[in-house]
Amino acid sequence: GQSLEQPSEVTAVEGAIVQINCTYQTSGFYGLSWYQQHDGGAPTFLSYNALDGLEETGRFSSFLSRSDSYGYLLLQELQMKDSASYFCAEGDSSYKLIFGSGTRLLVRP
Amino acid sequence: SQTIHQWPATLVQPVGSPLSLECTVEGTSNPNLYWYRQAAGRGLQLLFYSVGIGQISSEVPQNLSASRPQDRQFILSSKKLLLSDSGFYLCAWSTGTTNYGYTFGSGTRLTVV
Numbered sequence: 001g002q003s004l005e006q007p008s009e010v011t012a013v014e015g016a017i018v019q020i021n022c023t024y025q026t027s028g029f030y031g032l033s034w035y036q037q038h039d040g041g042a043p044t045f046l047s048y049n050a051l052d053g054l055e056e057t058g059r060f061s062s063f064l065s066r067s068d069s070y071g072y073l074l075l076q077e078l079q080m081k082d083s084a085s086y087f088c089a090e091g092d093s094s095y096k097l098i099f100g101s102g103t104r105l106l107v108r109p
Numbered sequence: 110s111q112t113i114h115q116w117p118a119t120l121v122q123p124v125g126s127p128l129s130l131e132c133t134v135e136g137t138s139n140p141n142l143y144w145y146r147q148a149a150g151r152g153l154q155l156l157f158y159s160v161g162i163g164q165i166s167s168e169v170p171q172n173l174s175a176s177r178p179q180d181r182q183f184i185l186s187s188k189k190l191l192l193s194d195s196g197f198y199l200c201a202w203s204t205g206t207t208n209y210g211y212t213f214g215s216g217t218r219l220t221v222v
Contacts, residue, residue: 033209042199042213043153050209087152091209095141095160096168101152 004088004100011106012078020073020103022088030091032064032071037102038084046073046086075105083107111136115200115214122221128173128187130217132200135181140202142183143211144175147197159183195221 004024012018024032031050035043047055049064049071061074075082085104089097115132122128134140141160145153155168157175165175172191176184183200200214 031209033211035211042216043211045210045212048209089153089209094166095203096143096155096158096166097209097211098155099145099153 004090004098006086006088006100006103008101009104009106011108013108014078014080016078017074017076018078018105020075020086020088020105022071022073022100024069024071024088024090024100028092029066029069030093032062033089033091033097034060034062034073035087035089035099036084037087043087078107080107080109111202111212113200113202113212113214115217117217118215119218120220122190122219124192124221125189128185128190128194128219130185130198130200130219132183132185132214133181134202137181137202137204139180140204142177143201143203144183144185145199145201147199149196153199157185190221192221195219 006022034046037043047062064071085102089099143158144156198217201211
């Protein structure tokens with residue numbers, strides 16, 4: 001089956017760096033995606049890793065290690081607007097995404 | 110450019126009443142379409158997905174059903190709502206060749222009373 005684990009909550013200070021980890025267990029794994037969701041809003045796509053290594057998109061980076069079934073999202077130069085929930089999601093060959101339970105990030109001044 | 114429309118934004122329905130939520134996509138052809146449900150403070154649960162007209166895959170047994178009468182239209186229905194059907198319903202689409210980069214609609218917050 002498919003299941004993902006990520007911390008339920010993380011707190012960090014404005015301007016700092018925070019890492020949100022995600023472990024997955026699945027057969028037929030294709031890649032790991034990350035989504036951001038602000039309270040009351042819809043999830044928005046942040047990044048995708050199909051291969052091992054680091055993908056960088058501005059202040060956000062995502063990393064994948066297939067051998068460890070592990071990935072993380074790295075947020076740098078945190079801003080107050082980054083307070084949101086962050087979801088990792090795994091894709092398989094059937095074009096569907098299974099989401100983790102989400103990590104609520106609180107950025108403090 | 111591609112856009113996704115989902116309505117209504119909020120809905121309050123009595124137990125036992127029917128449900129119909131509609132989602133349409135513009136600016137693309139043959140998208141993969143998805144219905145997710147999110148309970149308060151929880152993750153997204155995949156309910157149904159479709160890779161083509163009339164092709165529906167159900168992920169979770171429940172009293173909900175989905176239909177895709179047109180290429181860019183996806184409908185979530187129920188004949189009789191339960192209290193446990195309350196939640197935030199999200200429609201999403203992706204291209205036919207990827208399983209990442211989903212674009213979500215703005216969602217429908219359903220409260221069953």
